Amino acid sequence: MRQKDEAKARDILRATLEEVQAVGLAGLSVEAVARRAGVATGTVYVYFKGKEALLDELYLHTKQKFAAFVLRDDGLPLRATFTRITCAYLDYVTENAAEMVFMGQMANSPYVTPQTRETVALGVRPLMALLERGKAEQLLKDVDIAWMTAFLGGVMHAMAPLGARLAPDARRQFQETVAALCWDALKA
Amino acid sequence: MRQKDEAKARDILRATLEEVQAVGLAGLSVEAVARRAGVATGTVYVYFKGKEALLDELYLHTKQKFAAFVLRDDGLPLRATFTRITCAYLDYVTENAAEMVFMGQMANSPYVTPQTRETVALGVRPLMALLERGKAEQLLKDVDIAWMTAFLGGVMHAMAPLGARLAPDARRQFQETVAALCWDALKA
Amino acid sequence: MRQKDEAKARDILRATLEEVQAVGLAGLSVEAVARRAGVATGTVYVYFKGKEALLDELYLHTKQKFAAFVLRDDGLPLRATFTRITCAYLDYVTENAAEMVFMGQMANSPYVTPQTRETVALGVRPLMALLERGKAEQLLKDVDIAWMTAFLGGVMHAMAPLGARLAPDARRQFQETVAALCWDALKA
Amino acid sequence: MRQKDEAKARDILRATLEEVQAVGLAGLSVEAVARRAGVATGTVYVYFKGKEALLDELYLHTKQKFAAFVLRDDGLPLRATFTRITCAYLDYVTENAAEMVFMGQMANSPYVTPQTRETVALGVRPLMALLERGKAEQLLKDVDIAWMTAFLGGVMHAMAPLGARLAPDARRQFQETVAALCWDALKA
DNA sequence: CATGAATGAGTTTTCATTCAT
DNA sequence: TATGAATGAAAACTCATTCAT
Numbered sequence: 023m024r025q026k027d028e029a030k031a032r033d034i035l036r037a038t039l040e041e042v043q044a045v046g047l048a049g050l051s052v053e054a055v056a057r058r059a060g061v062a063t064g065t066v067y068v069y070f071k072g073k074e075a076l077l078d079e080l081y082l083h084t085k086q087k088f089a090a091f092v093l094r095d096d097g098l099p100l101r102a103t104f105t106r107i108t109c110a111y112l113d114y115v116t117e118n119a120a121e122m123v124f125m126g127q128m129a130n131s132p133y134v135t136p137q138t139r140e141t142v143a144l145g146v147r148p149l150m151a152l153l154e155r156g157k158a159e160q161l162l163k164d165v166d167i168a169w170m171t172a173f174l175g176g177v178m179h180a181m182a183p184l185g186a187r188l189a190p191d192a193r194r195q196f197q198e199t200v201a202a203l204c205w206d207a208l209k210a
Numbered sequence: 211m212r213q214k215d216e217a218k219a220r221d222i223l224r225a226t227l228e229e230v231q232a233v234g235l236a237g238l239s240v241e242a243v244a245r246r247a248g249v250a251t252g253t254v255y256v257y258f259k260g261k262e263a264l265l266d267e268l269y270l271h272t273k274q275k276f277a278a279f280v281l282r283d284d285g286l287p288l289r290a291t292f293t294r295i296t297c298a299y300l301d302y303v304t305e306n307a308a309e310m311v312f313m314g315q316m317a318n319s320p321y322v323t324p325q326t327r328e329t330v331a332l333g334v335r336p337l338m339a340l341l342e343r344g345k346a347e348q349l350l351k352d353v354d355i356a357w358m359t360a361f362l363g364g365v366m367h368a369m370a371p372l373g374a375r376l377a378p379d380a381r382r383q384f385q386e387t388v389a390a391l392c393w394d395a396l397k398a
Numbered sequence: 399m400r401q402k403d404e405a406k407a408r409d410i411l412r413a414t415l416e417e418v419q420a421v422g423l424a425g426l427s428v429e430a431v432a433r434r435a436g437v438a439t440g441t442v443y444v445y446f447k448g449k450e451a452l453l454d455e456l457y458l459h460t461k462q463k464f465a466a467f468v469l470r471d472d473g474l475p476l477r478a479t480f481t482r483i484t485c486a487y488l489d490y491v492t493e494n495a496a497e498m499v500f501m502g503q504m505a506n507s508p509y510v511t512p513q514t515r516e517t518v519a520l521g522v523r524p525l526m527a528l529l530e531r532g533k534a535e536q537l538l539k540d541v542d543i544a545w546m547t548a549f550l551g552g553v554m555h556a557m558a559p560l561g562a563r564l565a566p567d568a569r570r571q572f573q574e575t576v577a578a579l580c581w582d583a584l585k586a
Numbered sequence: 587m588r589q590k591d592e593a594k595a596r597d598i599l600r601a602t603l604e605e606v607q608a609v610g611l612a613g614l615s616v617e618a619v620a621r622r623a624g625v626a627t628g629t630v631y632v633y634f635k636g637k638e639a640l641l642d643e644l645y646l647h648t649k650q651k652f653a654a655f656v657l658r659d660d661g662l663p664l665r666a667t668f669t670r671i672t673c674a675y676l677d678y679v680t681e682n683a684a685e686m687v688f689m690g691q692m693a694n695s696p697y698v699t700p701q702t703r704e705t706v707a708l709g710v711r712p713l714m715a716l717l718e719r720g721k722a723e724q725l726l727k728d729v730d731i732a733w734m735t736a737f738l739g740g741v742m743h744a745m746a747p748l749g750a751r752l753a754p755d756a757r758r759q760f761q762e763t764v765a766a767l768c769w770d771a772l773k774a
Numbered sequence: 775c776a777t778g779a780a781t782g783a784g785t786t787t788t789c790a791t792t793c794a795t
Numbered sequence: 796t797a798t799g800a801a802t803g804a805a806a807a808c809t810c811a812t813t814c815a816t
Contacts, residue, residue, distance in 0.1 A: 024779050024815060046320035048236055052807060062781045064809080073807065123318070130314040132234030165387055169372060173391060176368025180360045199353055203361060207395035215796085240790060241799095250798040252792080261790065400794060400800050422696035424612055428786065438802045440788080449786065502694040506687070508610030541763055548744045549767060556740025560733060575729055579737060583771035591775085616811060617778095626777040628813080637811065777816085785809075792802075 031069045033059045035080050043120040047127040052076075077133040082141060084121050088114060089145030095152045100161050103152060105201040108178070112197055115182040122183075146171050153208075162208050170208060177204055219257045221247040223268050231308040235315040240264075265321040270329060272309050276302060277333030283340045288349050291340060293389040296366070300385055303370040310371075334359045341396075350396050358396060365392055407445045409435045411456050419496040423503040428452075453509040458517060460497050464490060465521030471528045476537050479528060481577040484554070488573055491558040498559075522547050529584075538584050546584060553580055595633045597623040599644050607684040611691040616640075641697040646705060648685050652678060653709030659716045664725050667716060669765040672742070676761055679746040686747075710735050717772075726772050734772060741768055 037059035042050055052073050056063045070076040092110045095103065115122050128134055153170050156162035162170070177200065185196040225247035230238055240261055244251045258264040280298045283291065303310050316322055341358050344350035350358070365388065373384040413435035418426055428449050432439045446452040468486045471479065491498050504510055529546050532538035538546070553576065561572040601623035606614055616637055620627045634640040656674045659667065679686050692698055717734050720726035726734070741764065749760040 026779065030779095048319060048321070051805080053805095063807090064782065065780055067808065068779060068781095126318040130311070130317075131236055133236065163391075165391070169369065169384075169387065172368045172372055173365055176364040176366070177361055178364070180364025180367065181357065184357060184360055196357075199357065203351075203353070203395040206397075207391040209394075239788085244799095251790090251800095252798055253796085255791070256796065402800065406800095424695060424697070427784080429784095439786090440803065441801055443787070444800060444802095499694070505694075506690040507612055509612065539767075541767070545745065545748060545760075545763065548748055549741055552740040552742070552744025553737055554740070555744065556736045557733065560736055572733075575733065576737075579727075579729070579771040582773075583767040585770075615809080620778095627779095627811090628777055629775085631812070632775065777814105779813105779815090781811105781813075783810100786807090788806075789804100790802105792800105793798105794800090795798085 026068075030059075030061065030065070034061065034066055034069055034076070035083060038076060038080050039084070039120045039124050042127060043123045047077075047124075047131060047133075074133050077128065077131075078135050078138050080124070081128045081134055082138045084125055085142045085145060088118075088121065088125070089142075089148075093146060093149045095148045100152070100156045100159075101205055104205050105198065107149075107174075108197050108201040108204070111178045112182050112185045112193070112200075116186045119186075146175070149174065156208075160210055163210050165208070173207065174204060218247075218249060218253070222249065222254055222257055222264070223271065226264060226268050227272070227308045227312050230315060231311045235265075235312075235319060235321075262321050265316065265319075266323050266326050268312070269316045269322055270326045272313055273330045273333060276306075276309065276313070277330075277336075281334060281337045283336045283343075288340070288344045288347075289393055292393050293386065295337075295362075296385045296389040296392070299366045300370050300373045300381070300388075304374045307374075334363070337362065344396075348398055351398050353396070361395065362392060402444075406435075406437065406441070410437065410442055410445055410452070411459065414452060414456050415460070415496045415500050418503060419499045423453075423500075423507060423509075450509055453504065453507075454511050454514050456500070457504045457510055458514045460501055461518045461521060464494075464497065464501070465518075465524075469522060469525045471524045471531075476528070476532045476535075477581055480581050481574065483525075483550075484573045484577040484580070487554045488558050488561045488569070488576075492562045495562075522551070525550065532584075536586055539586050541584070549583065550580060594623075594625060594629070598625065598630055598633055598640070599647065602640060602644050603648070603684045603688050606691060607687045611641075611688075611695060611697075638697050641692065641695075642699050642702050644688070645692045645698055646702045648689055649706045649709060652682075652685065652689070653706075653712075657710060657713045659712045664716070664720045664723075665769055668769050669762065671713075671738075672761050672765040672768070675742045676746050676749045676757070676764075680750045683750075710739070713738065720772075724774055727774050729772070737771065738768060 034055065037055050038050070041055050041058055045054070050073075052066055053063050055076075056066050059066075066076065070079065091114055092107060094110075096106065098106060149171055150167050153162060153167050157164065157167070181200050185193055185200070188196055222243065225243050226238070229243050229246055233242070240254055241251050243264075244254050247254075254264065258267065279302055280295060282298075284294070286294060337359055338355050341350060341355050345352065345355075369388050373381050373388070376384055410431065413431050414426070417431050417434055421430070426449075428442055429439050431452075432442050435442075442452065446455065467490055468483060470486075472482065474482060525547055526543050529538060529543050533540065533543070557576050561569055561576070564572055598619065601619050602614070605619050605622055609618070614637075616630055617627050619640075620630050623630075630640065634643065655678055656671060658674075660670070662670060713735055714731050717726060717731050721728065721731070745764050749757050749764070752760055
């Protein structure tokens with residue numbers, strides 16, 4: 023027998039991502055996903071329990087890949103980390119348009135299970151640790167960590183798309199501006 | 211359309227809003243909207259060209275009502291206006307949950323026409339004027355206006371839901387914190 | 399608007415009956431039923447909640463029509479009633495082949511709801527009353543009524559199809575034989 | 587087929603029986619059968635040509651096992667044999683619920699091939715021989731043998747389930763009653 | 775022979791839209 | 796204009812069967 027192929031599951035997930043970018047979350051059909059992945063309709067149901075499960079799982083994967091790329095505490099000084107996160111976020115938006123579209127469409131949809139929403143929420147932990155450190159060293163304001171992470175998330179989410187359209191050199195300046203705004207907002 | 215009964219059109223729009231809050235944008239059916247509005251299915255098509263038009267129009271209305279409430283330049287000093295906007299945004303979120311859910315779900319959906327998206331974008335004009343004034347008076351950093359509005363929009367969008375859950379007195383302090391963060395970020 | 403048409407519901411029920419006779423309960427598709435009834439597929443779902451509900455309802459109707467025809471206590475002497483029931487049962491089998499096939503296929507299927515099964519069971523009441531009378535007059539054996547009805551039901555169910563194939567005059571004799579067997583079995 | 591492992595074929599047949607009892611004939615899936623039998627889906631097709639063949643074959647086996655147990659002419663006097671058959675039938679129903687459910691669901695289904703239906707019909711031969719003997723000895727009425735067997739089959743089929751629910755001592759009396767009814771019906 | 779992943783035709787069901795009344 | 800029954804295309808999902816391993 024063919025062994026259940028991990029690569030095939032990835033094909034289906036990738037096809038879903040592309041299809042959402044192409045036709046939107048409403049308008050996504052399992053058949054189109056299968057066709058794009060190069061498998062039969064039924065095969066999708068071999069790897070995923072159903073359309074909802076497929077989307078939920080893809081959302082989890084996408085968010086985690088994203089968080090792993092952007093939200094790292096690499097031990098740089100705090101101010102430098104702000105710049106690093108800004109750059110990483112912006113680079114990600116620029117180079118992974120399909121992922122961003124997908125996350126945007128899923129974020130408020132009823133397809134995401136509470137379980138996944140919870141797991142995803144854990145992704146900001148490294149950022150929280152970083153901010154905690156900043157607060158302990160009195161480099162940052164004495165503000166609730168959850169508020170700070172929401173603040174940073176909101177800023178990045180709203181601003182990154184603006185930077186993606188810029189020419190490379192303007193982008194550099196953009197990134198520094200975003201980092202500066204965030205830093206000025208949160209610094210003690 | 212729009213001949214006979216202006217109230218009936220509003221019933222349908224309100225019903226749509228509530229239904230999206232209840233079952234999500236995916237899962238919204240015209241029949242459920244009609245039932246909730248207390249009219250027949252066909253009547254929806256008397257007042258709106260179709261499901262897409264209904265959603266698009268409702269999105270426009272909702273955004274404009276929201277912008278009118280939150281994004282006013284009432285001539286207060288700049289710093290005070292930051293606090294006013296924060297309060298207004300947060301109050302709106304707290305008291306119009308269905309509207310917020312609807313706007314969240316629509317923002318990235320393919321239901322919104324480019325025309326509407328454009329019109330909605332004009333809603334931030336008062337805010338842009340305000341920021342322009344601040345820049346002219348050298349109270350604010352010399353940063354692209356579009357970047358600033360994106361910044362403020364992102365912060366509000368991400369933080370307001372956190373405040374909505376707080377007790378009234380804690381909420382007061384929350385609002386001031388949000389306003390302070392934004393001010394520190396943008397002030398010269 | 400078109401008023402919900404009682405005749406259309408009957409068309410669908412009749413079409414279901416015929417379709418089951420033609421292709422069996424396994425192999426019954428809603429689309430084929432709709433085609434045979436001369437309506438669109440979706441129309442079936444206007445009148446019935448789903449395939450299961452359609453079958454369950456049809457089973458109830460069929461059983462009740464059958465019981466009303468066969469299981470009447472028309473006040474004749476007991477012995478004569480045995481003959482009457484035998485004749486009625488046999489006539490019914492002969493003239494309503496589709497109904498019999500359908501009842502046979504449904505009887506042991508999981509499509510029938512317990513509720514319907516219960517209601518159908520009430521159909522033997524007139525027969526039970528008749529047997530009660532016979533016991534009171536000591537014309538019948540002192541045997542549990544439920545046992546007697548099961549006995550008669552079993553005999554009819556098994557024997558009637560044999561009679562349906564006979565020529566009219568042989569059939570007359572057949573009916574009398576069946577009645578005689580039942581009478582001899584139950585009489586005191 | 588049938589080369590390697592006779593036991594595996596029996597496992598599959600047994601699993602089918604149990605699965606039909608659990609989910610009904612409609613709702614039976616080959617995969618569920620395989621899972622219950624502890625083999626792979628494909629293995630079912632090694633031992634049986636397909637789903638229909640599996641069911642048909644199982645029906646034949648079940649009917650024959652049943653007939654062998656119930657319909658024996660063991661040379662007892664006629665009246666005693668009536669009691670014996672009643673007891674055997676009832677015992678079988680009580681102890682082989684899954685078999686009875688399966689036979690009930692298959693009897694009217696299109697899965698049974700005419701060939702099998704014919705072979706199964708031969709199972710009543712011993713009973714027919716017994717009744718023939720009774721007629722020759724003028725112990726029984728002069729009634730068509732086919733009618734008599736239908737009569738007895740119908741009575742047993744309908745009544746046995748009633749007895750299965752009784753306590754052991756009540757069951758004894760039940761069996762005698764059933765035997766008496768049949769005897770009174772058929773005796774000369 | 776045994777496996778179970780893969781297939782894809784076929785099934786049930788939904789739902790935006792139309793239209794007779 | 797208002798109604799809601801009717802439509803039928805499209806969607807999600809199932810499952811008997813095949814086949815590569």
